[in-house]
Amino acid sequence: MLSFRSAPPLDPGTLLFSISVLALLMAAMAFSSMRTLPDLRFGLREWGKAMLAAGGAFLLFFFRGHAPWFLGFVVANLLVMLVPVYGLLAHARLMSRQVSRRLLWGIYGFGVSGVAVSYGLGTSTAVAVVTLSSAIALLFLATAVLVLSHARQHRNGAVFVAGLVMAAMAAGFLMRAVLSLFGQAEAVSPGAPSRPQIGVLLMGALFVVGASIGFFSMVHERQRQEVLDRARRDGLTGLFTRMAFMDMGRALEQARPPVHFAVAMIDLDHFKLVNDTHGHAAGDVVLAHVARLIANTVRSTDLVGRYGGEEFCVLLRDCSLGEASVFAARLVEAARHQAVRLPGGGEVAFTVSVGCAARRLLPQPEALMQTLARADKALYDAKHQGRDRWVAQALPSKT
Ligand SMILES: Nc1nc2c(ncn2[C@@H]2O[C@H](COP(=O)(O)OP(=O)(O)OP(=O)(O)O)[C@@H](O)[C@H]2O)c(=O)[nH]1
Structure with a gap:
């Protein structure tokens, strides 16, 4: 009989390292796909940057306690906050939607402001977790809305899953912000094998893989449509052949x-x-x-x-x-x-x-x-x- 109670515990360090490798692989996939049809990138560059930032951040989390705090805390969180920013930009570009860059970077600034305060004043990390998590939740929510509306329009199962992953991430980060307000959220660390911590890391893995598969699936669909459409159009006038x-x-x-x-x-x-x-x-x-x-x-x-x-x-x-x-x-x-x-x-x-x-x-x-x-x-x-x-x-x- 299988018993989850007696199963070996998941190790956060291994999870952090694996997520980092997965994210870097997804970034490599996005950047290399860009080269296949250079004029039909549809946000692949931005998705590559999001995954690169995720890979870098999780690697720095993995080295927490073994590297200077500035790297493991400040740099890692600056990178973490880039993930939903580039994630939203990638989806907006793919779906030809306009997003106010000023607003986006304003939310980024708000997100990392808590990190600056915590690090600068040497206070607890709770304030950083609150600002970061609420800003990330907001951006994931906006991305989830975009992705789910696209999935409904195009009846694409993989995209629907990606939208749900985004929505789950938004809910997870919102919960984390609220818990942190009451002093109950843990900082991500390889040495904290609590259940919430493992849950957060599994969600991170799900995000890196699930959202990437959904994104690549949407990009390939758009590229296919575009190539088909181009074959049907006259090069000089843009009219149908x-x-x-x-x-x-x-x-x-x-x-x-x-x-x-x-x-x-x-x-x-x-x-x-x-x-x-x-x-x-x-x-x-x-x-x-x-x-x-x-x-x-x-x-x-x-x-x-x-x-x-x-x-x-x-x-x-x-x-x-x-x-x-x-x-x-x-x-x-x-x-x-x-x-x-x-x-x-x-x-x-x-x-x-x-x-x-x-x-x-x-x-x-x-x-x-x-x-x-x-x-x-x-x-x-x-x-x-x-x-x-x-x-x-x-x-x-x-x-
Ligand atoms: N610049 C350009 N010319 C083209 C293209 N395709 C066809 N043509 C030209 O269109 C012209 C058609 O000439 P004709 O069939 O004699 O017709 P027309 O001079 O418009 O005279 P009417 O139709 O009788 O009024 C030819 O000179 C072709 O070279 C193109 O893609 N680009």
Whole structure:
């Protein structure tokens, strides 16, 4: 039979040393992962710093009593307080949230103020434990809220566990601050094998491993999304590639019950002339500008793609031919009144031609390719009628 009462006691020194090694390994993992996709770090650097600080702090706790008190107390606690600061920064960066650095470092300052007072005045460490623990609890709580909301949004089990670990850490440190107010909290030390002390150290180990696994899992998920998204986007304009546009369009085409949409084909007029007069690089600037103009003219639910060199396609959801015509007219008008500023100085005026068509649902829902072909025919008509205009299929030409 297993008996926890007669089991050998856990040794705080070994735990401190092990947590330190684990944290340093997690830091190494974070820093080395940064090198895989350098422009998609998503807070890995900050998480690496948090783990480095945790590793350093636990190592100094391990040497308490065998190294100067300044190292084991002041430096160790300055490092401990960095852990939740960089932890929160890492999660905020990963989730693209803004955190006030001034507020964060203000909380850091409050946390370590008790350490300075205890060390400077040579008083008991209780005041240090109160300020440190309450500041750490606050930061862990903020991180837990961020992580749990992310876990709920993305239904990720590992992240949910990481959020719970953060929340448990916040609760643990809050309890520690309260206990310390009543003079009941012990300082972390390799020579204090009490149950609360062992509990605190096990929680530390859980934090280092559990929160790191959750964090890495979130980073990998975001990197995967970002890489997938980049593969679907055109490098120059940031719009969907033709293939991605068609894939998403086909998904809509197959929706049941059938959905209504309109498509617009947009082509720059006499674009060859822009390239010939101002150079290919200037032509690229104009293309990127037109892409932005189109993206700003549609609704967020519409799809915009780069169909070919200087040709764009738009899928307007739940849109009639009349509404598509309003969109086309607005775009032609906006282009006519805009000039693109070139990086080397000078401006280029441009116009666009647009052809649009609405999906036919009767006698049976039309395939996307057919609607696009009709919009392309309308674009051809717009070009032949003199450009700088729009044509809606089945409606007379408009200028
Ligand atoms: N700068 C730049 N030019 C491109 C790109 N892709 C295609 N083009 C240019 O777009 C021009 C298209 O020329 P054409 O098909 O003759 O069409 P156009 O001059 O716009 O004339 P219309 O469409 O008939 O009004 C060519 O000069 C291509 O080199 C690109 O990515 N960057």
